Every structure is written in C-alpha cells, then in structure tokens.
Amino acid sequence: MGQQGPDGTTRQDQHGQGRLLPGDGTVDLAAHLDLHGPPPFSDGRPGAVSLIDQVDKAGLTGRGGAGFPTGRKLRAVVEAGRRGGAMHSQVGTVVVANGAESEPASRKDRQLLSQSPHLVLDGMVLAAEAVGATRTYLCVHAAAPGGAVQGGGPPREALGGPLREAVVSRERSGLNRVPIQVVEIPGGYVSSQETALVNLINGGRAVPTFVPPRPAVRGAHKRPTLVQNVETLANIALIARYGADWFRQAGDAEAPGTALVTVSGAVTSPGVYEVDLGSRVTDLISLAGGPAADPQAVLAGGYFGGWLPMQALAGLRLSQPSLRRAGASLGPGVIVLLPAAACPLAETAHAVAYLAGQSAGQCGPCKLGLPVLAECMQRIAFGRPGRDLLGSVQQVFALVAGRGACHLPDSAAGLAAGTLAVFEAEVRRHAEQGPCPRVNHPQVLPAPDLVPA
Numbered sequence: 096m097g098q099q100g101p102d103g104t105t106r107q108d109q110h111g112q113g114r115l116l117p118g119d120g121t122v123d124l125a126a127h128l129d130l131h132g133p134p135p136f137s138d139g140r141p142g143a144v145s146l147i148d149q150v151d152k153a154g155l156t157g158r159g160g161a162g163f164p165t166g167r168k169l170r171a172v173v174e175a176g177r178r179g180g181a182m183h184s185q186v187g188t189v190v191v192a193n194g195a196e197s198e199p200a201s202r203k204d205r206q207l208l209s210q211s212p213h214l215v216l217d218g219m220v221l222a223a224e225a226v227g228a229t230r231t232y233l234c235v236h237a238a239a240p241g242g243a244v245q246g247g248g249p250p251r252e253a254l255g256g257p258l259r260e261a262v263v264s265r266e267r268s269g270l271n272r273v274p275i276q277v278v279e280i281p282g283g284y285v286s287s288q289e290t291a292l293v294n295l296i297n298g299g300r301a302v303p304t305f306v307p308p309r310p311a312v313r314g315a316h317k318r319p320t321l322v323q324n325v326e327t328l329a330n331i332a333l334i335a336r337y338g339a340d341w342f343r344q345a346g347d348a349e350a351p352g353t354a355l356v357t358v359s360g361a362v363t364s365p366g367v368y369e370v371d372l373g374s375r376v377t378d379l380i381s382l383a384g385g386p387a388a389d390p391q392a393v394l395a396g397g398y399f400g401g402w403l404p405m406q407a408l409a410g411l412r413l414s415q416p417s418l419r420r421a422g423a424s425l426g427p428g429v430i431v432l433l434p435a436a437a438c439p440l441a442e443t444a445h446a447v448a449y450l451a452g453q454s455a456g457q458c459g460p461c462k463l464g465l466p467v468l469a470e471c472m473q474r475i476a477f478g479r480p481g482r483d484l485l486g487s488v489q490q491v492f493a494l495v496a497g498r499g500a501c502h503l504p505d506s507a508a509g510l511a512a513g514t515l516a517v518f519e520a521e522v523r524r525h526a527e528q529g530p531c532p533r534v535n536h537p538q539v540l541p542a543p544d545l546v547p548a
C-alpha cells in the first residue's frame with residue numbers, strides 16, 4: 096500500500112477537489128482507474144498487510160450516522176464467520192452497502208454514488224474480501240421523495256440504473272471479485288435501518304427487526320453480515336490503496352479523515368461539501384458561501400441530532416465527538432441553518448410529525464407514543480404551551496426513548512426534548528403571548544412525502 100494520495104491535495108481545496116468527490120461530473124471506470132489504479136486485492140497472500148488492521152489504524156468510523164468504529168465491525172463479522180464456518184467456505188458472509196440515505200436533509204450519499212460509484216464498489220469488494228463475503232448488496236431508495244433540499248443532488252430514482260451499469264462495466268476488467276446486486280428499497284425513513292435492509296434481502300418487509308442477533312452475527316441469508324454506509328466503504332477503498340497514515344493526514348486525532356456534509360437552509364451556496372473532520376463548523380459555513388438570512392441556530396446531525404444556537408458554533412469542531420459534547424451530533428453529515436425569520440418550535444413540530452408518520456407501527460411505544468409527542472409539539476408551537484404540555488413531552492420522552500426495534504422513537508423524542516431546552520426562551524414567549532407570525536415561515540426542515548414500508 097502506498098502512502099501517497101492520488102494527487103497530493105486530495106481533500107476539498109479551493110478548486111473543489113476532494114478525496115471522495117474528486118470533481119464535478121461522474122468518474123467513470125476508465126477515469127477511476129486512471130486516478131486510483133485497480134483495487135489492491137490481497138488474494139489471501141501470506142504476509143499481506145491486513146485491510147482490517149489498516150482500517151483500525153486509520154481510525155475510520157461509520158459515516159451513516161452513529162460513528163461506530165469500522166474496524167470493530169469488520170472483525171465482528173470475521174469472528175462470527177469463523178465460528179459458523181463461513182470464512183473461506185462456499186457460503187461465506189455477506190456485505191450490505193447502505194446507500195439509501197433516508198435522512199431528509201442529507202444528499203451526500205446520492206452525490207457520492209452518482210459521482211464516484213467505483214470508489215464505493217471497490218470498497219464493497221475489498222470489504223467482502225476482508226470478511227470472507229460471497230455476496231454483496233448495494234441498497235438505494237427506489238422512489239424520489241418530495242421535500243427537496245436546496246442545492247441537493249440527483250433524485251433517488253436516478254440511481255439504480257446507473258449503478259447497475261457501473262457494476263456491469265467492471266465485469267470485463269474482473270474487478271467484481273464477488274457478485275454485486277443493486278437493491279432498490281421501498282418505503283420511508285426506517286426502511287434503511289440495518290435490520291430492515293437485512294429483512295428485505297431475506298424476502299421480508301423493509302421494516303426493522305428486534306436484535307439480537309445483530310446482523311454481524313446472523314443477518315442476510317442467515318450469514319454474518321457487514322452493513323456499512325457507502326461513504327464508509329469508499330473510505331475503505333482509499334485506505335486499502337493509500338494506507339492508514341495517508342488517511343490520517345486529513346482530520347484530527349480523535350476524528351481522522353474527511354466527511355461529506357450536506358449544508359442547507361440559510362447559507363448562500365447550499366450543497367454537499369467534503370471537509371476535514373475536526374475543521375471548524377464556521378469554516379464549513381464559509382465554504383458554503385457564508386450565512387444568509389441571518390441564521391439563528393443550526394440543526395447538526397439531522398433528525399438524530401440537535402439544535403445549536405449560533406453562539407455555540409464559536410470554535411466548535413465538525414466531528415462526532417465534538418458535536419456530541421456540544422449536545423448535537425454529526426449524524427450522516429447534516430448541517431441545516433435556520434433563518435431568523437423561521438420559528439424553531441414550528442420547525443421541530445413539523446419534523447416530529449414527519450417522524451411520527453414514519454413509524455413502521457410495530458412497536459407499542461413508537462406507534463402510540465409518537466403521535467402524542469407530535470400533538471404536544473404542535474400545541475406548543477401553534478398554541479399557548481402550559482406547564483402540563485411541557486410535562487407531557489417529558490413523560491412521552493421517558494416512555495418511548497430506547498423502546499423500539501429501531502431508534503426512530505429516540506430520534507423524535509430527543510429532538511423534541513432538546514428543542515424545548517435549547518429554545519426555552521421561545522417556549523416561554525409562546526406561553527405568554529401565543530405563537531408569533533414566524534410560525535408561518537415556509538418550512539425549512541424537509542419532511543418528504545414517504546410512505547413507510
């Protein structure tokens with residue numbers, strides 16, 4: 096493995112060059128091979144540096160939202176495969192690439208898949224080799240939702256066809272060491288949760304299932320299954336080629352590498368930006384053309400994240416650990432700036448109503464609790480909230496948090512409770528004076544019209 100990047104200045108520089116998004120258009124197979132060469136398969140050579148060791152050393156964490164250490168997931172699948180006799184056998188383990196990108200304010204996976212499909216496909220086959228997989232699936236959403244984000248990438252239905260073509264184009268060069276199947280998944284927000292993807296591949300509905308066993312132990316086709324976000328897999332492809340030390344040249348010690356971040360709302364140039372992890376959030380906003388419409392707060396991490404007032408951004412670093420310490424999250428790389436003219440309580444009420452509508456309806460606390468939570472948030476934003484209403488939100492929070500097969504209830508309850516804490520003064524004003532005209536501002540947070548599976 097070399098230590099050099101493809102051009103020495105591989106992350107987003109002033110010319111828009113990035114490690115993951117090297118230019119504006121699609122990097123086809125010929126251009127991809129010119130830029131990076133073929134994927135460095137180890138072919139089980141004795142003494143070959145293990146890709147998993149490199150991923151560990153690189154400190155790569157998942158880019159799908161939770162930020163879990165990728166090396167640990169790879170090892171868990173290898174170990175489960177060994178225990179079940181799947182490693183190096185005909186049946187093997189399974190790799191699932193999660194490119195569904197359900198988070199409504201995120202466009203980075205669509206941009207990555209449409210611009211750098213072969214980096215993701217390389218990551219899939221290299222990860223498959225590392226964990227002994229004999230089948231791989233690339234999951235994307237089947238239908239385009241409404242609620243477009245300004246500056247957002249291509250619509251969802253445009254992805255499946257080009258990705259299948261990209262897979263076929265590699266076959267002649269022998270780059271697909273394992274079969275790659277593109278799967279278009281139906282439904283809404285929770286259909287891209289990892290157990291929902293596994294359930295769908297197994298012939299069921301795209302709805303989450305209770306764990307354990309986790310997919311890493313028993314997933315698709317009852318085999319140990321690695322589910323990894325597409326950006327994580329693209330990073331695996333880079334680490335395999337250029338090594339852990341090169342990877343760590345971007346980012347900081349606690350969050351190495353770059354991240355694709357979708358910036359939207361009150362900025363001059365909304366879109367997807369590739370930046371070093373650990374860079375300043377304010378620098379990212381400057382990269383997106385700077386603030387517009389006098390922003391009052393930032394939603395960091397999407398609907399699993401939280402609001403931060405603009406003052407909280409001073410010196411704040413863009414990474415999962417840093418944003419978590421500040422009370423938000425990086426999530427799948429989502430930053431939404433809320434203009435001063437919009438009401439944060441009304442925005443959150445819309446988002447919580449959207450999340451309640453995305454419930455797969457199979458877990459009691461989620462099915463029964465989220466509509467109550469959504470109703471409370473509506474009354475807080477559009478009515479005159481009293482102590483009873485604020486108490487009800489806390490009660491529902493306690494009842495639903497951590498009580499579903501997936502984390503949808505945690506997301507809705509966390510967003511609601513966090514909003515009431517961050518915008519305490521707004522809540523008081525609504526309680527004393529009723530809602531202000533800002534509740535009529537066009538909705539900033541997207542709530543696409545998705546039908547749950």
Ligand SMILES: Cc1cc2nc3c(=O)[nH]c(=O)nc-3n(C[C@H](O)[C@H](O)[C@H](O)COP(=O)(O)O)c2cc1C
Nearest residue numbers: 157158159193196197285287288289323324327502
């Ligand atoms: C409701 C819900 C929706 C999710 N949607 C996505 C998604 O669209 N894309 C994604 O990569 N991960 C999504 N996840 C996280 C996946 O379950 C899984 O953790 C992730 O794909 C693992 O990849 P990573 O470790 O590379 O981040 C979702 C999780 C939940 C709870």
Ligand code: SF4
Nearest residue numbers: 455456457458461499
């Ligand atoms: S927690 Fe809600 S969305 Fe998640 S599986 Fe249960 S019912 Fe479905």
